[in-house]
Amino acid sequence: MADNDPFADPFGVGLDGVQSLEAFARACDRLRAGRSYTVLGKAARPRLLPPATLSDLLRAKSTPTRDTMITFLIACGLDEAAQRPWLAAWERVATAHQPRPVGAVRVREARPRLLGVHAAIQLPGTAEELPPYVPRDLDADLRADLTAAAAQGGFVLLLGGSSVGKTRALYEAVRAELPEWWLLHPTDTPTADAHAAAPTPRTVMWLDELQRYLNHRTGLPAGALRQLITAGTVVVATLWPDEYHIRIARPSVGQPDPYANDRDLLGFAQLIEVPETFSRAERRRGETLAGTDQRIRIALDTTDAGFTQVVAAGPALIRRWEHAPDDDCYGKAVITAVLDAHRVGAHQPATNDFLQAAAPAYLTPAQQANAPRDWLDRGLAYATTPVHRATACLTPVPASMGLIAGYTTSDYLRQHAQRTCRTAALPEPVWQALIAHHHHPDDTARLFDNARRRGQPNHAIALYLRADATPRNSFGRALIAAGIDLLAEQGRIDALRDLAATGNQLAVDRLAGLLAEQGCLDELRDLATTGNGFAVDRLVDLLAEQGHIDEALQALRNHAATGDWHAAGRLADLLAEQGRIDELRDLATTGRWTAAERLARLLAEQGRIDELRDLAATGNEFAVERLAGLLAEQGRLDEALQALRNHAATGNEFAAARLVDLLAEQGRLDEALQALRSLAATGNEFAVERLAGLLAEQGRLDEALQALRDLAATGNGPAAARLVDLLAEQGRLDELRDLAATGNEFAAERLARLLAEQGRIDELRDLAATSDWHAAERLARLLAEQGRLDEALQALRDLAATGNGPAAARLVDLLAEQGRLDELRDEVTAGTPFAVEGLRRLEQAG
Template identity: 30%
Template sequence: MPGYPALPPYVLRDRDADLVSALSQARSDGGLVLVLGEPFAGKSRTALEGMAEELADFRVYAPARGADLRGLPTLLHGRPERYALWLDDLDGHLGDTDGGLEPRMLAQLTALRVVVLATMREDAYDACRRDDRGRVLDLAQTVELAREWRSAERERLRLNYGADPRLAEAARSAGPEGVPAYLTLSPRLQGEWWRARRADRHPRGHALVRAALDLARCGLTGPLPMDLLLKVHEGYAEVTGMERESAEDARAWAVERRYGLLRLLDRVTGDTWRAAPILVEAAGRHEELPDVPGPVWGCALEAARTDAAYDYGEIAAKARVAFQRAADAGDTSALHNLGLLADSLGEGDEAEHWFRRAAEAGEPQSVGRLGRMLAERGEDRAAEPFLETAAEAGDTEAATLLGKLLRKRAARWLKAGMEGGSGEAAHLFGDLQLGRGDVDDAFDSYLRAVDAGYAPVAASMARVNQIWNDNESATVWLRRAADAGDVWASAVLAEYVRKENHTEPRRVETVDRALDDIHYGAERGRALDATNLGVLLEERDRADEARPWYLKGYELGDAYGAFRLAELHKKEGDKAEAAAWYRKAAALGHPGARRALGEAPQPESSGTEPAG
């Protein structure tokens, strides 16, 4: 840590008194003192501290691993200085034939009152005891040092917090692996994790661990489901090369035990995990580690909202600080995140403030959110431009809401147009009502279109009659719509004819009821009903009775009446008369007549209502 010595202050261990006692005896008599323990138990540091206390006036010889020690007794013989032989990892200095330490050499050194201070791992100790090299271990004063610290040791550690922040971190974060292991391995694990971000190493593994680390930085220090980590880790766009590593390989790398002790991801229970505490503690000192991204904060807030183990308000307060800092740095997405956060806390005015600022900065998601807020409180007209902008940017929800608002406004004005006598408005208003399931109200609106002589209402009238199972009336309207070029009506009419040719004849009372209904409209002067009555009669093979009704429909302004007269003359082979009536129908705008004459259909005009 910058500004602090390489090693933190030494904290007394419970076995220090035993070690000092052994060294004191060896100072008087010479001999071997062995500090024994698991890897990273703090053996070397404890032994060196003991040496500094008890053998401060000794000269120390520290040979390299495997060095030939056979000449050492001769070299030290007769010298007035006192000597200590430092053998860290004693198993690398044992042996009878290659100049290693063995009983005879130890006896020679002891005779010279040389203190041999050594350390050794337990596994190496057990291995050496199984062969001849281990004979010298019988001559040692052994002090065993546990890796996990006892309560008294941790209390002494607590009392030294102020001397070095690394001790405080170790006290908070060191688990069964012990404080020395934490202090030793922390920088190693942090460095390994950080370097793994490179594309040729373990970028996905790095991102997976970072997901757990960032969520912990957000305040989610408890167990995290692997599914959540996998979701979050995909969002680190700056980590390149993740496609080269599978999720399975990334997970295996992240949970692998390092140095036989520590993992980057620690399992809690089941398939839940957390970032190694040493990484979480080191995150605050990491100069290159970016701030937690906004989407990760979003995931943290969502998890905190649904998990009673967390205080949502506390997580939200931390998120607000992070979002505000990012917004001050120019991140416009942070403005949107501030809006979402305020909205989740029920702060409606605050949320609107941030959404509006983000929208002004060009955040499309904020534009849609602001539009929805305005719509929810009834400010439809104010909401529409925001919703339209968001919809054009691909916001499906905004597009849907905008459509609903426009339909609502369209209904208002179409109803006004209908009340003013517009057949087209009555037709469109009826379609809106039918879409809502208001069949009776839709039919009433369609009748007003019929009263206005608006012929394009035919297909809609057919649909209503289908719903009511009045196939006779539906057929008449389908025939009108099909002759005008309606593809749907043509298909349905063809199906009706097919069924009629393969089923029993229609009941007379059904035909009579349809005749009565349409006759009633025709007698009232409805142009469309007059022609429709003719169609129904013609369908019943009563063409002579149909002709005057076609004529009446035409005289009342229905182009379809002229078209049907042309069709009758065509069936009778009177081409000249048929052509004359086609021209009359075409003059009134009937598209079928225009096709019959080989003319292009006339484009609809917003100022006129088609009559055919």
């Protein structure tokens, strides 16, 4: 048994075979080696080990507690390392009655290769599947986190690139700390969800390559993970850094948020980063093991790649792909087709039909003309040949016995290609092959989004229209909207008509816009009869432009009568524009606030103060404000103030706000503050915020800040924003940092602005690396202002590559501002968000 095996049994008692309480008691009796109860009791001091407890333990009367077992083992002279196999056997016996999850195995029995540990290179004389584990610097933290998670449930996530040793380190840590727990390795997201609905005790859920579960069409709900943790499950997972940063990045204001669930889920994680290369200490540990396995010696002696990558044959895979002999050009073409397909969103196995159509795009005309009949079979044979008997560039995925569904590629090779081929254009035949032969619904949304972002609108539309027939959950709402927008941009009115006919309201909206632009009044009338508010809007605009005011008003009346609040608002606007005050008054009496606001404005403009007073008496907030304003303009200030006081006393916040503003405008600050204090005492949020503002204006900052803190703690957004403004104005950076760390967007923006104003580039860079888009934007702007344009662009590229949308937008803007057309085209090819639009603007301007 290996020296570093946590299940070694130096006393030769045979613990591996212990499964029952009786067998465990016999093993303990052999361990005590004839020592009397008295001798053992003395050896255990200062811990207590009473004879009765020993009797129960050694005669199998009851299962001992963990603390009793540790005391007994100490009395028998075992140190912490020697106690581990005994405690593992005790745990196995103590939990034998607990249910076993379907498909689970004991952690100590789990096979590392089946859990995702990369195959290792095989050399003559190496009998073991994997070389000995070289302890990592992160092991102590990892095992401490696992121990803490075992106590109350938890989620431990290892973050690192491909083949850096994440999965092996996780396997060794879980095996060392939780050997007798059940290990469940879900095949897919629904399996994980099912276990979350009925969790079992002392269970480790293994989610290697977490993105596979997150990318499932239903996603892995954050709520399911919360259930698992609450039930005491230890969830462990691995993830690539780019996948992590894409998912935690917050979208800019107004942009879709497709990763909201993933961001919440990842927020539960205890994160441990795994470096790309071994540290000096790790290499020293490797040297002590190099004599036991030649693979470790080779990996340590290789200077152009990391230790773990060499062991997993990663660099050899790259060489096999990039430097394939001329005779194996078909193999290289097949591998490239799979890598490129994945690069643009095709994550499911590449089929033979797809490869047959796509691979020729990577061959020269001469290679195509001279290709043998079995060129694809030859190419696949080359691509699927294992390197160093460890892994191959392509791996077949079974459909059933003897049948291949398709091929996937090594994640190390895929990550390399993603980096080196980022700006390489996908050949036209490959796009066509993806549309024709890659029909998995889980990939359609990604392919569509990539085609759209890479300046391929026709391919994007083809993918979108194909996806419309698949289950709706294969397409996120944001992408459904993007597809319809694309159809409208390209003037595909027939496709929009077809989608609108299915009841797709977004399609109706965009169709209405196109019909209005083209002056198609009759068809727009028909579309408006469906009740679509956008169609009604466009119809009314077109009718008004053509002078058909009565028809426009009647159309709005009809839709307002159905309860359409937007149509009622438009009706009020149009009546006000036409000065039809009686009809506006009738509409206001039905409770339409837009009509009430327009009516109050018209009455004020016409100086009809009595009618305004009557309208204010009905509780119309707009009339109250207009009445007070009109009275103040006429110099009747006391009357205006009294009117506002009367309405404020009824709980009318609108009147209260106007009362305070008017008092402040007149310089009557003490009265304004007194009014605000009275309202604030009732819990009025407006009053607290306005009180803080006035206090700050008078230099009473501590009072103002406390008032804002109290209100912000209740979730009041405006108060939170004002608090941030006030902290920023006072230069209180530490408090801003604390607020920003809680996810406060106002604080994050102001903190980034302050750091930029103070030229603190390193701090901005650190913040930007956490996907803080405010910091990313300020960092780029500051570097550009200092003439460090290339640094600014590189910082933005690095952030955009992690999925940071705002950084991508700023990168595109900066390239466009500098007129760097070729680089902007590269970003389009790379699929950088907003690059297509930026390129279009620049080309139009030029």
